[in-house]
Amino acid sequence: MTYCVGILTREGLVMMADTRTNAGLDNISTFRKLHRFQREGDKVMIIASAGNLALTQSVLSLVQDGLSNPETDELETLLDQTSMFKAAQFLGRAIRSVYDTDGIYLEKHGAVFDISMLLGGQMRDGQMRLFMLYAAGNFIEATPDTPYLQIGEHKYGKPILDRAIEFETSIPDAFKIGLISMDSTMRSNIGVSMPLDVITSSRDSLDCQRDLRIKHDDTYFQELSANWSSALRAAYQSISTPPYE
Amino acid sequence: MTYCVGILTREGLVMMADTRTNAGLDNISTFRKLHRFQREGDKVMIIASAGNLALTQSVLSLVQDGLSNPETDELETLLDQTSMFKAAQFLGRAIRSVYDTDGIYLEKHGAVFDISMLLGGQMRDGQMRLFMLYAAGNFIEATPDTPYLQIGEHKYGKPILDRAIEFETSIPDAFKIGLISMDSTMRSNIGVSMPLDVITSSRDSLDCQRDLRIKHDDTYFQELSANWSSALRAAYQSISTPPYE
Numbered sequence: 001m002t003y004c005v006g007i008l009t010r011e012g013l014v015m016m017a018d019t020r021t022n023a024g025l026d027n028i029s030t031f032r033k034l035h036r037f038q039r040e041g042d043k044v045m046i047i048a049s050a051g052n053l054a055l056t057q058s059v060l061s062l063v064q065d066g067l068s069n070p071e072t073d074e075l076e077t078l079l080d081q082t083s084m085f086k087a088a089q090f091l092g093r094a095i096r097s098v099y100d101t102d103g104i105y106l107e108k109h110g111a112v113f114d115i116s117m118l119l120g121g122q123m124r125d126g127q128m129r130l131f132m133l134y135a136a137g138n139f140i141e142a143t144p145d146t147p148y149l150q151i152g153e154h155k156y157g158k159p160i161l162d163r164a165i166e167f168e169t170s171i172p173d174a175f176k177i178g179l180i181s182m183d184s185t186m187r188s189n190i191g192v193s194m195p196l197d198v199i200t201s202s203r204d205s206l207d208c209q210r211d212l213r214i215k216h217d218d219t220y221f222q223e224l225s226a227n228w229s230s231a232l233r234a235a236y237q238s239i240s241t242p243p244y245e
Numbered sequence: 246m247t248y249c250v251g252i253l254t255r256e257g258l259v260m261m262a263d264t265r266t267n268a269g270l271d272n273i274s275t276f277r278k279l280h281r282f283q284r285e286g287d288k289v290m291i292i293a294s295a296g297n298l299a300l301t302q303s304v305l306s307l308v309q310d311g312l313s314n315p316e317t318d319e320l321e322t323l324l325d326q327t328s329m330f331k332a333a334q335f336l337g338r339a340i341r342s343v344y345d346t347d348g349i350y351l352e353k354h355g356a357v358f359d360i361s362m363l364l365g366g367q368m369r370d371g372q373m374r375l376f377m378l379y380a381a382g383n384f385i386e387a388t389p390d391t392p393y394l395q396i397g398e399h400k401y402g403k404p405i406l407d408r409a410i411e412f413e414t415s416i417p418d419a420f421k422i423g424l425i426s427m428d429s430t431m432r433s434n435i436g437v438s439m440p441l442d443v444i445t446s447s448r449d450s451l452d453c454q455r456d457l458r459i460k461h462d463d464t465y466f467q468e469l470s471a472n473w474s475s476a477l478r479a480a481y482q483s484i485s486t487p488p489y490e
Contacts, residue, residue, distance in 0.1 A: 155400030159429040163477050172486045180481055184404040198489070212489050220488055231480030232408050236425055239472050241417045243465055244443070244457050 001191030002033055002152035004048035005181055006118040007174040008130040008142045009167055012202040013120045014174040016182060017048045020193040034197040035060060036208060037078050037121075044206050045078060045087060045121030046199050050152035051114040051135070052106075055098055059115065062094040084121060084129040091119050092137035099135070116151040121201070128203045156188040157181030171200050176224070179214075183225045196221075246436030247278055247397035249293035250426055251363040252419040253375040253387045254412055257447040258365045259419040261427060262293045265438035279442040280305060281453060282323050282366075289451050290323060290332060290366030291444050295397035296359040296380070297351075300343055304360065307339040329366060329374040336364050337382035344382070361396040366446070373448045401433040402426030416445050416454075421469070424459075428470045441466075 004017040017033040031053060037045040047063075049056035066075035067090070081087040095115060103113045115135050122128035130142040132149040142149050144167040150158065157180075164177045175198065185192045194216040201208045214221050249262040262278040276298060282290040292308075294301035311320035312335070326332040340360060348358045360380050367373040375387040377394040387394050389412040395403065409422045420443065430437045439461040446453045459466050 156404055158433050159401055162432055163474050164481055175487045176484060177481055187407055188403050210489055224484055227484050229408050231483055235476030235480050236409055236422055238476055239421060239469055242420045244455055
């Protein structure tokens with residue numbers, strides 16, 4: 001399993017992902033699922049990926065090595081795109097290209113074409129945007145009403161996002177709430193696990209201010225997890241007992 | 246969708262279920278999913294059901310009207326069973342009987358044989374037990390290590406159970422934590438909705454002390470929901486800001 005979340009607030013973007021990949025119980029590895037694409041001072045994009053690892057790696061190779069533009073027949077990369085919307089369309093085309101190559105063989109082996117991606121970022125003279133791409137290559141976009149998007153094992157970590165994330169949430173708070181969401185997920189599904197990768201990008205900076213890996217022995221994360229547990233316990237204890245007899 | 250949870254602690258049993266049934270977006274109704282079977286002073290059982298409504302209703306009819314015992318060929322009901330384990334086996338036989346009748350036709354219409362049930366209760370001279378039955382009619386049992394079982398849309402409401410429910414939790418606290426779990430689920434999935442049905446049974450009482458319906462205008466539940474939201478907000482605010490730069 002995988003859990004990735006992207007949060008787009010007025011201040012900027014926070015994206016994070018776990019790193020566990022498993023193909024069966026005894027084939028567990030660490031793979032990076034958060035990828036940064038940047039041309040300094042010009043554009044910055046972050047992709048988070050979930051699903052079949054062979055598929056996500058193929059898509060990431062394609063968007064880096066280049067995919068032929070159906071109109072001009074020229075090879076283009078993700079960094080050649082001139083707007084975030086075009087970048088989302090391009091990533092969708094890369095997913096469809098892998099589907100055209102691999103989809104039928106996966107079906108023959110009873111496997112599903114399972115892939116989803118988050119794409120966040122900003123280009124010069126453009127807005128900062130955050131998209132979620134489906135296996136069909138289509139996509140939706142985060143808005144101030146719903147300023148976060150999740151892929152992978154998303155349900156356990158959604159209640160805290162639903163209640164705590166708003167468009168006006170600061171980047172440090174979004175970072176913290178994202179970690180709580182990750183912690184809730186890891187506690188309920190062992191298929192999602194440390195280390196965690198986190199990237200943050202302030203709006204209009206066209207750069208990433210944080211790009212880090214949080215390991216299992218990280219002191220802050222251990223404290224966050226313990227403090228969240230005791231805060232939850234205190235929270236339910238503060239609610240009065242049901243009056244029904 | 247449906248969400249039901251059963252909690253079995255040292256003090257006794259708490260079972261609750263939402264009441265929303267939907268077959269498509271415009272076919273939404275209220276159906277009771279929590280059912281009580283009792284022979285006074287002798288045995289008490291509670292069944293919670295999730296899945297295809299036609300299937301769960303058929304199973305409930307069978308266990309009330311009677312199902313033929315394959316060894317004696319005699320008609321038996323759930324209340325004829327002489328232990329909780331036999332009751333779980335009997336409920337499993339009822340699920341399999343409906344599968345034998347309906348399963349193949351569902352498959353022909355591209356539908357899945359989708360059913361799961363919780364069975365909790367106690368019989369005189371026996372232990373209080375809580376089981377979860379799968380569509381195949383097999384079942385698992387709650388233990389002091391994992392004193393709760395969920396069926397239906399279970400993920401959103403699991404983090405709070407994981408952190409707050411223990412075997413030593415009192416019935417009123419288990420009731421309250423169950424309601425918080427329900428509230429988290431309803432907030433994240435509109436397919437799970439009020440009113441809620443709740444039944445509690447103290448260990449060795451062979452009776453139910455509470456059997457009630459909590460409606461959407463219930464004052465306590467509204468307060469619980471609002472207080473839980475603000476307590477969560479206070480909880481994440483009490484955690485220090487991530488130190489990573």
